[in-house]
Amino acid sequence: MNPHDRYLEDRVHTASAAELTGLLFDAAVASVRLGITQAETGAWLQAVPRWIKAQRVVTELRTALRSGDPEAARLAVNLDRIYVWINEELVRTASHRDLTAARNALNILEQLASTWRSSCLTPVGVVA
Secondary structure, eight states, rough: OHHHHHHHHEEEHOOOOOHHHHHHHHHHHHHHHHHHHHTTOOOOOHHHHHHHHHHHHHHHHHTOOOOOOOHHHHHHHHHHHHHHHHHHHHHHHHHHHHHHHHHHHHHHHHHHHHHHIIIIITTTTTOO
């Protein structure tokens, strides 16, 4: 195993649930960005696996939703709807060669990732 892979493996094994969710957002954003870059250079066949990977990551985010109390349940339902929409945009991207759909999905993923980091990974009392 190369040092980078070992670092990532150690990072995943020692991360909190909140940090793992952040890593999932990072993976989805990176995959969509790379897919867009590849498609823009005409490498559509290389881009499609990036969007599929992002779909898998978003599906993992969906499975992580918790709905213990009524407020959490309402939030989980709304997040699930957003995740479904993101996956639909990524399917549209791959099936119709629609980079606007990819950019739409990327925009929402970036906003979710930023919100997650500022609300769940910033220590209390620290301004991000």
